Structures are given as C-alpha cells and as structure tokens.
Amino acid sequence: MTARLLTNIGRFFTPRDRSIRSVEDAAIAWDGDTIDWAGPASELPAGLADRDTIDCEGRAVVPGFVDSHTHLVFGGDRSAEFARRLGGESYESLADGGGGIQATVAATRAAPTEELARAALARVSRMATAGTTTVEIKTGYGLDVEHEAKMLDVIDAVDADAPVDIVPTLLAAHAFPRGVDRVEYVRFLVDELVPALADRVAFCDVFCDPAAFSVEESARVLEVAAKKDLGLRVHADQLSHGGGAALAASLGAASADHLDHAAEADLDALRRSGTVAVLVPGASLSSRLPFVDAAAVWQTGVEVAIATDCNPGTSYLETMPFVIALAVLEMGMSPDQALWAATRGGARSLRLDDRGAIEVGARADLVVLEGDHHVDLSYRPDGNHVRHVIAGGVPLPG
Numbered sequence: 001m002t003a004r005l006l007t008n009i010g011r012f013f014t015p016r017d018r019s020i021r022s023v024e025d026a027a028i029a030w031d032g033d034t035i036d037w038a039g040p041a042s043e044l045p046a047g048l049a050d051r052d053t054i055d056c057e058g059r060a061v062v063p064g065f066v067d068s069h070t071h072l073v074f075g076g077d078r079s080a081e082f083a084r085r086l087g088g089e090s091y092e093s094l095a096d097g098g099g100g101i102q103a104t105v106a107a108t109r110a111a112p113t114e115e116l117a118r119a120a121l122a123r124v125s126r127m128a129t130a131g132t133t134t135v136e137i138k139t140g141y142g143l144d145v146e147h148e149a150k151m152l153d154v155i156d157a158v159d160a161d162a163p164v165d166i167v168p169t170l171l172a173a174h175a176f177p178r179g180v181d182r183v184e185y186v187r188f189l190v191d192e193l194v195p196a197l198a199d200r201v202a203f204c205d206v207f208c209d210p211a212a213f214s215v216e217e218s219a220r221v222l223e224v225a226a227k228k229d230l231g232l233r234v235h236a237d238q239l240s241h242g243g244g245a246a247l248a249a250s251l252g253a254a255s256a257d258h259l260d261h262a263a264e265a266d267l268d269a270l271r272r273s274g275t276v277a278v279l280v281p282g283a284s285l286s287s288r289l290p291f292v293d294a295a296a297v298w299q300t301g302v303e304v305a306i307a308t309d310c311n312p313g314t315s316y317l318e319t320m321p322f323v324i325a326l327a328v329l330e331m332g333m334s335p336d337q338a339l340w341a342a343t344r345g346g347a348r349s350l351r352l353d354d355r356g357a358i359e360v361g362a363r364a365d366l367v368v369l370e371g372d373h374h375v376d377l378s379y380r381p382d383g384n385h386v387r388h389v390i391a392g393g394v395p396l397p398g
C-alpha cells in the first residue's frame, strides 16, 4: 500500500448531512486505505505533493458506490421465464410452474462451487469497473444448511479475489424449499440454520410478504439472528402492504428494502428507528411495475439508499450509474439525492460509517468520472461515465 494523491480535480462531490457538498479545484490524498486529506488544491500541505499522483484533468470525483442489496451468487439464468413474462404470464403462475426463485434454487444447488464463484466474480468485477467499491451479497438460493453454506463459500471466494469490499447476508428465509412443510422450515431456520451459519455473515434478511414469510414467521427468524448479534434487513412491502416495514422498524433493522407498498406511517416508523429505506428501481423496471416515489420517501426524513438488487429473475442489473439514472428519471429523486443514496445511504444501510463520503478518515473509495459533474450519471443514462476507480486505496486497472 502506498500513499497517493488525486490532483487537478475539477470538482469533488460528497455527502454531508442530507445534502451534497462540492469542492472545486480540489485534491484528495490517502495513505494505505484511508483518506488523509481532501480539499481545495491551493491548500494542499506541501508534504503531500510528492506522492504518486493521478491527474484528473479537470474531471469530477465522487465516493465509490455502495451497492447494498444484491443476490449476485446464482446458477443458471431466467431469460426464458423473462420472455414468457413479457408475453403476459404472471410471476405467480411462472413460480407455480417451477420458475421464479425455485428455478434459481435448483440451478444454484446443482452448480459446482467453482463455477458459481467464477460467475459471481465476473459480475462483481463489472460492478467495480462501473464504480462500485462495496457490495452486499445475499444467500437465499440454497435453503438448507449444505447449500446456504456453499453460497457462503462462494461469497468468501469472491471476497478473497474481488478488488472491492464484500458484505455477506444470510437470506435463508427467501422462499420455502419445495416439499418442506412451512412450519417445519421456520423451526429449522430458528433452531438450526441461522445458529449454524450466523458467524459467517454480517446480516440476516427475510422476505416478509403474504406470498413468502408472514410477519410472525419473519419476526422469529430475525429475533434469533439478533440474538446472534447479526444486523437485520427485511424485504418489506414489495408485493403488497404486508407489514414488513413496520416489523423492520420495530426490530431496529438496519434496512427495509423495496417498500413499493409501504404507507407513510411505515416510513415514519423507519425514520424513528434509524432504519434505512433501500429502494431498488431495477425490480420495477424489469417487472414493468410502477416505480416507488422516492422523492416522497426522502421527504419523510427517512435515510434512503438505492441498490441494484442484482438477481437473475427480477432485476438483472449490475451498475450503480444506471440505478442512479433510474432513481432520477423514474423515481423522482434529484441528482444530488440519488448520489447521496448510492454512496452514504448504502453505507448507512450496511452500518459502515467509514465510507460513502470523501472526508479525512474515510476509506479511500473514489470514482473519477469522465465528465466534470455527477449530473451526467442521469443526464446521459446510457453513458460510460467512469474513468478511474480507487477501491480501498488501490487504483483498479483499466
């Protein structure tokens, strides 16, 4: 690890409180993986000027993106199912016919660990090239101890080889495995699976919905996870107003995700409990469903994150710049709000207070954009916006 310097930055943009602050004609310095100076270049201390330098040639710099909701370890793909959905079949009827999450469970169980790891690492590498420097990855396509542990082996392998920071989440309460009684599966999660795998993950997540795990079933799983000192996340109020957000708030969860059908009282409860609202516009896009009104969510005062929800069924997205564009163009966020949600908001939802901002003491996760303003990310939604990525102080090749 060396000490380095970004010079000739046209402007850097960083979250501060609930807004974005910009600093013009700037420089950013770091030592190892930590920023040790950031500000106007005219004030750069003389002792830092001789570090290894990357000349930004007037470009804009933003914090590395934090993708706080992904299911990027999976076998197979569901393009045929996607085509049938476009032809008018409902997700529910496809799921009843063995499609949906169950199709990915079968393909993921069948795939060798090395094959899953190779595919997942390729996905994470593409994410990093597009500016993502922290990625949360969920299990949830194993649904028994053996195969959930296999997914964690894959996540560990990706973590060892990927240039970015990986945060593992246990989502064994994603669906009920075929042929297993639901009462028995919840008992198994509570008594066996969560205790067996808790020390390998940072978070426990539950798909809380009338079509998946009930509020009561979700609460039992999350309560045992909390006893194991895991942070909590909830897939909440996605398909209907099922009580997931209220549950997340009552348990002090780190995040409540999706929230398509959350009511204002739910958002208010999330704000009071310090639970971050993680919005995933790719799921609305790919399912051709209405987008969440993110501007209204922001207005309630709750902290907002945006994420790819990368998964093979309902949101096969990898890049955060595209999610930012969707947040602005389809969910009504301002470009500043979307940048905040893609950086600080994601970090807050993962309880990682050392990143998501350009400030002394933060992780040196930085993205040098091609242009001179972050508004390009939504103004030119199909653009190739990233010039350089620095992840944990290390400039990525390319």
Ligand SMILES: [Zn+2]
Residues within 6 Å of the ligand: 069, 071, 235, 309
């Ligand atoms: Zn999800």
